[in-house]
Amino acid sequence: MGQRRTFSAEYKREAVAMRNAPCVSASQIAAELGIGAGVRGRWRRELCQRPD
Secondary structure (H helix, E strand, O other), rough: OOOOOOHHHHHHHHHHHHOOOOOOHHHHHHHHHOHHHHHHHHHHHHHHOOOO
Protein backbone atom coordinates (compact mmCIF):
# COMPACT_ATOMS: atom_id res chain seq x y z
CA MET A 1 0.00 0.00 0.00
CA GLY A 2 1.32 3.48 -0.87
CA GLN A 3 1.87 6.45 1.35
CA ARG A 4 -1.12 8.51 2.34
CA ARG A 5 -1.21 11.79 0.45
CA THR A 6 -1.78 15.09 2.19
CA PHE A 7 -3.35 18.16 0.65
CA SER A 8 -3.11 21.79 1.72
CA ALA A 9 -6.19 23.70 2.83
CA GLU A 10 -5.85 25.91 -0.26
CA TYR A 11 -5.86 22.87 -2.56
CA LYS A 12 -8.99 21.55 -0.86
CA ARG A 13 -10.76 24.93 -1.19
CA GLU A 14 -9.90 25.07 -4.90
CA ALA A 15 -11.10 21.50 -5.45
CA VAL A 16 -14.42 22.29 -3.77
CA ALA A 17 -14.76 25.57 -5.71
CA MET A 18 -14.31 23.71 -9.03
CA ARG A 19 -17.84 22.34 -8.60
CA ASN A 20 -19.22 25.80 -9.35
CA ALA A 21 -18.06 25.52 -12.96
CA PRO A 22 -20.91 24.87 -15.41
CA CYS A 23 -21.35 21.39 -16.93
CA VAL A 24 -18.82 19.68 -14.65
CA SER A 25 -19.77 16.78 -12.42
CA ALA A 26 -18.24 15.92 -9.07
CA SER A 27 -16.92 12.63 -10.49
CA GLN A 28 -15.23 14.48 -13.38
CA ILE A 29 -13.50 16.81 -10.93
CA ALA A 30 -12.39 13.91 -8.75
CA ALA A 31 -10.99 12.01 -11.75
CA GLU A 32 -9.12 15.09 -12.94
CA LEU A 33 -7.58 15.60 -9.50
CA GLY A 34 -6.85 11.90 -8.97
CA ILE A 35 -8.98 11.65 -5.83
CA GLY A 36 -12.16 9.83 -4.95
CA ALA A 37 -15.48 11.64 -5.34
CA GLY A 38 -16.17 10.93 -1.67
CA VAL A 39 -12.98 12.70 -0.66
CA ARG A 40 -14.00 15.88 -2.44
CA GLY A 41 -17.43 15.66 -0.83
CA ARG A 42 -15.88 15.26 2.61
CA TRP A 43 -13.70 18.32 2.01
CA ARG A 44 -16.84 20.29 1.06
CA ARG A 45 -18.62 19.24 4.26
CA GLU A 46 -15.57 20.07 6.36
CA LEU A 47 -15.26 23.51 4.80
CA CYS A 48 -18.95 24.24 5.36
CA GLN A 49 -18.69 23.32 9.06
CA ARG A 50 -15.72 25.59 9.78
CA PRO A 51 -16.53 28.73 11.76
CA ASP A 52 -14.97 31.80 10.12
